[in-house]
Structure formats: structure tokens, C-alpha cells
Amino acid sequence: xxxxxxxxxxxxxxxxxxxxxxxxxxxxxxxxxxxxxxxxxxxxxxxxxxxxxxxxxxxxxxxxxxxxxxxxxxxxxxxxx
Amino acid sequence: xxxxxxxxxxxxxxxxxxxxxxxxxxxxxxxxxxxxxxxxxxxxxxxxxxxxxxxxxxxxxxxxxxxxxxxxxxxxxxxxxxxxxxxxxxxxxxxxxxxxxxxxxxxxxxxxxxxxxxxxxxxxxxxxxxxxxxxxxxxxxxxxxxxxx
Numbered sequence: 001x002x003x004x005x006x007x008x009x010x011x012x013x014x015x016x017x018x019x020x021x022x023x024x025x026x027x028x029x030x031x032x033x034x035x036x037x038x039x040x041x042x043x044x045x046x047x048x049x050x051x052x053x054x055x056x057x058x059x060x061x062x063x064x065x066x067x068x069x070x071x072x073x074x075x076x077x078x079x080x081x
Numbered sequence: 082x083x084x085x086x087x088x089x090x091x092x093x094x095x096x097x098x099x100x101x102x103x104x105x106x107x108x109x110x111x112x113x114x115x116x117x118x119x120x121x122x123x124x125x126x127x128x129x130x131x132x133x134x135x136x137x138x139x140x141x142x143x144x145x146x147x148x149x150x151x152x153x154x155x156x157x158x159x160x161x162x163x164x165x166x167x168x169x170x171x172x173x174x175x176x177x178x179x180x181x182x183x184x185x186x187x188x189x190x191x192x193x194x195x196x197x198x199x200x201x202x203x204x205x206x207x208x209x210x211x212x213x214x215x216x217x218x219x220x221x222x223x224x225x226x227x228x229x230x
Contacts, residue, residue, distance in 0.1 A: 005131070007201050057133055076201065077196075078199050079202045079214060080171070080199075
């Protein structure tokens with residue numbers, strides 16, 4: 001079961017913060033397609049400028065395969081301090 | 082030391098602790114960031130982090146600063162959760178043999194924390210709620226350090 005986490009404005013847009021997915025999509029790309037099919041507005045936002053993806057708490061660029069217990073987080077532009 | 086905290090803290094007490102038992106450190110610089118009321122537009126600020134990941138990313142930024150400025154020590158404390166205007170959000174302290182390194186490392190750490198540390202900030206006021214995006218100025222602040230590398 002993969003965990004999907006949304007942060008910041010993505011969470012408000014989607015109306016959820018965390019989900020568990022079973023079956024697990026094969027890749028980050030497949031996960032994006034699944035989420036976009038359910039919620040096209042969220043799909044667009046996930047593809048938006050400055051949104052980074054972390055797989056198991058490490059930033060991935062481009063696509064990556066998901067394992068059965070993957071944790072995928074979508075990170076919009078960050079603003080600390 | 083790097084810590085996320087969900088309640089108010091006392092910057093003075095942190096500074097006192099940070100300065101204790103230092104024989105070779107000649108300079109300690111600190112920065113304290115406070116939540117602004119924005120003329121009544123911000124009643125509450127809410128900071129979200131990604132537990133584990135946020136601390137790890139701050140640790141990477143801290144290690145870069147430690148090496149670049151030859152720091153003896155540093156401390157980063159960042160609030161998460163709801164924050165009222167006037168409360169401290171972030172506290173950074175740096176210790177070095179001489180003042181220039183301590184000042185610059187503090188400046189560097191804050192610039193990176195503003196737009197490279199995984200935090201998301203939401204402001205709620207009389208006109209509703211909005212997420213705060215990094216400003217152009219924040220990117221320009223980081224560029225300063227990248228061009229002088």
C-alpha cells in the first residue's frame with residue numbers, strides 16, 4: 001500500500017492530505033495520471049511550476065518506480081522563516 | 082541543533098544556553114523572525130512541515146553553512162502549527178571564532194530557510210485565507226550566495 005501526501009495549497013485544493021493506494025501505481029507518472037483522472041484540477045496543480053516530488057523522503061526528478069510501501073509527497077513551492 | 086517546535090519559545094533563553102561553555106568561540110550571531118500582523122490582515126499564521134523530511138533538509142542546509150563558514154556550532158529552531166502575530170517563528174544562532182563568519186552564516190541560513198526548507202505558510206485574516214509563496218526577493222537573496230561560491 002503506497003502513501004500519498006499533499007502539502008500546502010495542494011492539500012486545500014484536493015480536500016485531503018494523505019491517502020493510501022492499493023493497488024500501488026507502477027510509477028510516479030502513473031500515480032499522477034491516476035490522481036489527475038479522479039480530479040483534473042488537482043492533476044493540473046501537481047504538474048504546476050515549482051511542485052517537487054519526494055519518494056521515501058528524497059526528491060526525485062522525472063519519473064521513478066514505486067515499490068509496494070512507497071511514500072510519495074507532492075511539495076509545492078516552499079516558504080519558511 | 083535543529084528542532085521543530087509547536088509552541089512559543091523564548092529567544093533570550095535560547096541565546097543564553099547557546100553561549101554557555103564556549104572557550105574558543107569569539108562570536109555568536111543570532112536572528113529571530115517574528116510573525117507580522119500586517120496591519121490586521123493576519124490574525125493567525127499557520128506553518129506546515131513534512132516531519133522527518135523537513136528536519137533532514139534543514140540539516141543539509143546547516144551542514145553546508147557549517148563547512149562554508151567554518152562554524153564552531155549552530156542552532157536552528159523553527160515553529161510549526163498556528164502562530165499569533167508577535168510570536169517568534171524562527172531562531173538561528175551561529176558560533177564562530179570571529180564575527181564575520183558568524184554574521185554571514187546567520188544571513189546564509191535564513192536565506193536558505195526562507196525558500197529551500199520544506200515549510201508551507203498560510204495566513205488567515207478578515208479577508209480569508211491565503212498560502213504564502215516565496216517572493217522574487219527570496220530567490221534573489223539565495224542567488225547572492227550562489228554567485229559568490
